[in-house]
Amino acid sequence: MDRQLEEKIAQFVGVTGASTRDAKRFLDKYKRVDIAIDAFYNEPVALPTRAPAPSTSKLSTLFDKYKDPDGDDISVDGTIRFCEDLSVDPEDVVLLAVAYELKSPRMGEWSRKGWVDGWKNVGVDSIPAMKTALLRLRDKLGSDPEYFKQIYNYTFEFARPPGQRSLGLDMAQGFWQILLPHGLQGGALAHTQHRSSDEEDEDVMMVTDEEGWKPEYTQWWLDFLNEKGGKGISRDTWQMFLDFLRTIDAKFEKYDVEAAWPSLIDDFVQHKTCMKPRMTSNSTRL
Missing domain, CATH: 1.10.8 (Helicase, Ruva Protein; domain 3)
Structure with missing residues (x-):
């Protein structure tokens, strides 16, 4: 103790x-x-002292601890050691938020500039402080819809193999399995609907009391993808699936078959609701 x-x-x-x-x-x-x-x-009068700005030299020293001996960046081996020091699983969803904050170019890689600038923006420069920062980032990722969307969209680029336009099906499913439950549990994926704004000539997203996507539906989606097969998930499908998940009602009764959803989402809804096949220009989109 x-x-x-x-x-x-x-x-x-x-x-x-x-x-x-x-x-x-x-x-x-x-x-x-x-x-x-x-x-x-929240007690500025009793304790006016605040933390000094994070130290560039301390962050550089930490970076040197994990970077490749023969390279300029931190790679997979250094990332594993870093995760061990943070007492966090390398597959923990919070590391997607860390990768976003530190502008990691791809999985398991960190540049010195991204590392130093990112941790300085987070406000920490030591392992103990980083452990606490992970608590804040985890909570924000789970509860803040806009922050979740930023991390979600970043994940596609972060995980996509160099030179490939799509994210491999297995890889996409793996990230959906860690991202979606976290957002559903924390409220970042609360059911929303479009509502016209009184101040601007545009729609805004409003949280509603209507029941929407349920945790078990995520497995439905993954099972459907396995049954359908295919090589990968396009950026369009990845991004629009998040909008679909946030706006669909629990019974899929309000799904707009004439909206410009990717065909994979159309097929999923049809599969789950026995909708009649529709032949539109959207059916060719992936």
């Missing part, structure tokens, strides 16, 4: 710049590091 408390104190101090005594006081009261940090920042 003493070692756990010491690690929590180090995380708290790394993020806030507070004294060890103040860190212990807040942790004794709030127990969880993320809650204690929020409480710290």
Whole structure:
């Protein structure tokens, strides 16, 4: 327990710049590091001290710890060591948010500039502070619809093999399996509908009480893809599937067959609702 408390104190101090005594006081009261940090920042009069700006030199030193001995970047081996130090699984969904923040060019790779600039923007420069930052990023990814969309769309480019226009089917399914449950559980994928804005001549997305996509539907989608087969998922299908998931009603009764959905989504709805096949120009889209 003493070692756990010491690690929590180090995380708290790394993020806030507070004294060890103040860190212990807040942790004794709030127990969880993320809650204690929020409480710290909500008491500016009692604790005016704030964390110094993240250190470029400290971040560069950390980068050198993980980068390839014969290269300029961090690759897969360094990423695995980094994940071990963070106590996080390399396949944890939060690492997609980290990759986005650090502008990782592809899976398991990190450039020095992206690493330094990214962690500075996040506001941390040490492993304990990064562990706490992961708690914030995980929560934001699960609860913030716009941030989820940014990470979701970034994932396609991040995971797509160089020179390929599509994301391999197995790869796409793997990322859907970690992204969708997280967004559904946290509220980032809450059911929405288009509503006309009173102030601007455009539609806006509004959260509704209507029941929408359910967790078990994700497996329906994956099973359908396996049955249908195919080599990959296009950017258009990847991006529009997110809009479909957010707006479809639970019974698929309000699906607009005349809207410009990719044919794969049309086929999925038809498969699940026994809709009559339709022959339109949209049926050729992938």
